[in-house]
Amino acid sequence: MSVHTEKSLPRTSLKELGISARNVIGFLEYLKAHSIELHSLMLVRHGHVAVEGWWAPYGPDLPHMLFSLSKSFTSTAIGMAVQEGKLSVDDPVVSFFPEDAPKDISPNLAAMRIKHLLMMGTGHAVDTMGPLAEAKDGNWVKAFLALPVEHEPGTVFVYNTGATYILSAILQQVTGETLLQYLQPRLFEPLGIANPTWESCPRGINTGGFGLKVTTEDIAKFGQLYLQKGLWQGERLLDESWVDAATSKQISNGDGGDSDWAQGYGYQFWRCRHGIYRGDGAFGQFCIVLPEQEAVLAMTSGTNDLQGVLNGVWEHLLGAFSEANEGLADADAAAESELRQVLEGLYLEPPRILANSQREVEFGSDKRCVLEPNELEMESTGIIIHGDTAVLDIRDKRGEHRVELGRQAWRMGRTSLFGEEEQIAASFTWKSPDTLLLSIQRIETPFRISIEIEPLEEGIEIRHAVNVSFGEPASAPIRGHLQ
Structure with a gap:
C-alpha cells in the first residue's frame, strides 16, 4: 500500500463517505467482463479517498503517461497566466510569434485567438500535430503557422493536439519559463505533486498536448482542485471564473446522444453526460469530475475502449453515492471488507501458456544473432534461459539493452x-x-510489448506486437542469423 504523507489526500471509509462498496465491486466486475485493462483507480468524495487500487505490477508510486490528459494541465497554466495579467484569451495567436509568422497572413489565421486554441476551434480541418512532428528544422511553431486555416476560427471543432502545443509555446514566450517550470510553484508544489516530467519539442518547449507523467493520486488531486473551483487548502490557485469557463461547453463537438465525445468541449476539458466533465488521454487515462456527487474519479489504463470505461462508470458508480452515513446498511460492512480484498488482489496476469519446451536447450548458451535491417533499428540479439530466468540482450544504435524476464511471472527491472x-x-x-513469448509491461505507460521468438535452422524469427496503439500497421517479422 502507498505511504500517506501530509501531501496525500486523507483516507476515509466508504460508509462514512456514503459510497456503496457493492457498486464499486460491480464496476470492477464490469471491467473484467468487458476485458477492459485498467492499471489504477482512485475514487475521492468530499476530498477524501474512499477507493484506491493498482493492478500489480502497477503501483501507487509509479508515474503514468497521461497522453492528452496533459491538455487539461496546459489549460490550467493558461488560466493562471490570464489571472496574472500576462495574456488574455482574446489575444491573437500570431501576435506572439512575429518571427515565425508567414509573410502573408490569411484572414482566418489573423482571426485565431488563444480561446480558439483552448476550445479546439482553430479553424483547421484536421489535427496539426503530424506536420509539426515532421518539421525538418524542429520549429513546430513555424510549421503550425504555415498550415492552411480552412474555416473561420470558433466555428468548427477539430481535436487538435498541435493547438495545445501552441498554448505551451505562447506561455513560454510570455513568461520565459517552460510550462513545467511555470506550473511548479503555482500548481505542482501546492498540490504536493512530486517530480512531474513533461516531454519537449526539439526546441525545448514542453509538448503541452501530451507528454506529462504523474501518479494516479496526482490526477485525483488535480480533479479535486477543479471540484473545489480552484481553491486548495484555503488558498486560491485558480480563479473560479476560469474553472467555470474551462469546464463549460465552449464549442459543439457533435449532437450529444450516447457518446461522451459529443457533449460539448470546454477549454481542454470534455463535457460528459450526467452533468459531468473530464480530462482524458489515449488508452484510458481519466480525470472525471462529478460536481453533483462531490466526487472525483482518477484512472489509468491500457485499453482502446474508452467509451466502455465511461459506460461502466455511469452504469455502476453514478448510483453508488448517497448522503454520507445515510442509507448504507450493515450489509455494506461485509461488502466493504470484500471490496478491500478485491482491491488488494488486483493483478495483471502475465501470459501463461506452456511453462516449458524441449527447445529451451537451444537458449542455454550465449549465441547471438545478427538481425536483418528492421524498422526497430535493432542490430543483434541474444537470449539465454537459466532456470526460471530469461535474459534478453538487444543491441541497437544507442547501445546494449538487457532485460531479465521471469518464467510465467513478472520480474521487475529497468x-x-x-x-x-x-x-x-x-x-x-x-x-x-x-x-517463445516474451512480455514486457512498461509500467510507467499503458504499453505491453509482446515478442515472439521462433528458432530457425541457422537463426531466429522475431515477431512483435503492442497491446494498444494509435492504429499503426503491424510490424514485419525480423529475421536473424547466427553470428
Whole structure:
C-alpha cells in the first residue's frame, strides 16, 4: 500500500463517505467482463479517498503517461497566466510569434485567438500535430503557422493536439519559463505533486498536448482542485471564473446522444453526460469530475475502449453515492471488507501458456544473432534461459539493452530499450513448443510489448506486437542469423 504523507489526500471509509462498496465491486466486475485493462483507480468524495487500487505490477508510486490528459494541465497554466495579467484569451495567436509568422497572413489565421486554441476551434480541418512532428528544422511553431486555416476560427471543432502545443509555446514566450517550470510553484508544489516530467519539442518547449507523467493520486488531486473551483487548502490557485469557463461547453463537438465525445468541449476539458466533465488521454487515462456527487474519479489504463470505461462508470458508480452515513446498511460492512480484498488482489496476469519446451536447450548458451535491417533499428540479439530466468540482450544504435524476464511471472527491472530509462516488468512463457513469448509491461505507460521468438535452422524469427496503439500497421517479422 502507498505511504500517506501530509501531501496525500486523507483516507476515509466508504460508509462514512456514503459510497456503496457493492457498486464499486460491480464496476470492477464490469471491467473484467468487458476485458477492459485498467492499471489504477482512485475514487475521492468530499476530498477524501474512499477507493484506491493498482493492478500489480502497477503501483501507487509509479508515474503514468497521461497522453492528452496533459491538455487539461496546459489549460490550467493558461488560466493562471490570464489571472496574472500576462495574456488574455482574446489575444491573437500570431501576435506572439512575429518571427515565425508567414509573410502573408490569411484572414482566418489573423482571426485565431488563444480561446480558439483552448476550445479546439482553430479553424483547421484536421489535427496539426503530424506536420509539426515532421518539421525538418524542429520549429513546430513555424510549421503550425504555415498550415492552411480552412474555416473561420470558433466555428468548427477539430481535436487538435498541435493547438495545445501552441498554448505551451505562447506561455513560454510570455513568461520565459517552460510550462513545467511555470506550473511548479503555482500548481505542482501546492498540490504536493512530486517530480512531474513533461516531454519537449526539439526546441525545448514542453509538448503541452501530451507528454506529462504523474501518479494516479496526482490526477485525483488535480480533479479535486477543479471540484473545489480552484481553491486548495484555503488558498486560491485558480480563479473560479476560469474553472467555470474551462469546464463549460465552449464549442459543439457533435449532437450529444450516447457518446461522451459529443457533449460539448470546454477549454481542454470534455463535457460528459450526467452533468459531468473530464480530462482524458489515449488508452484510458481519466480525470472525471462529478460536481453533483462531490466526487472525483482518477484512472489509468491500457485499453482502446474508452467509451466502455465511461459506460461502466455511469452504469455502476453514478448510483453508488448517497448522503454520507445515510442509507448504507450493515450489509455494506461485509461488502466493504470484500471490496478491500478485491482491491488488494488486483493483478495483471502475465501470459501463461506452456511453462516449458524441449527447445529451451537451444537458449542455454550465449549465441547471438545478427538481425536483418528492421524498422526497430535493432542490430543483434541474444537470449539465454537459466532456470526460471530469461535474459534478453538487444543491441541497437544507442547501445546494449538487457532485460531479465521471469518464467510465467513478472520480474521487475529497468531498461532504456524504448528511449528514456523506465521501470518495467517482464515475463516469458512458451506460446507453443516452437515459439517463445516474451512480455514486457512498461509500467510507467499503458504499453505491453509482446515478442515472439521462433528458432530457425541457422537463426531466429522475431515477431512483435503492442497491446494498444494509435492504429499503426503491424510490424514485419525480423529475421536473424547466427553470428
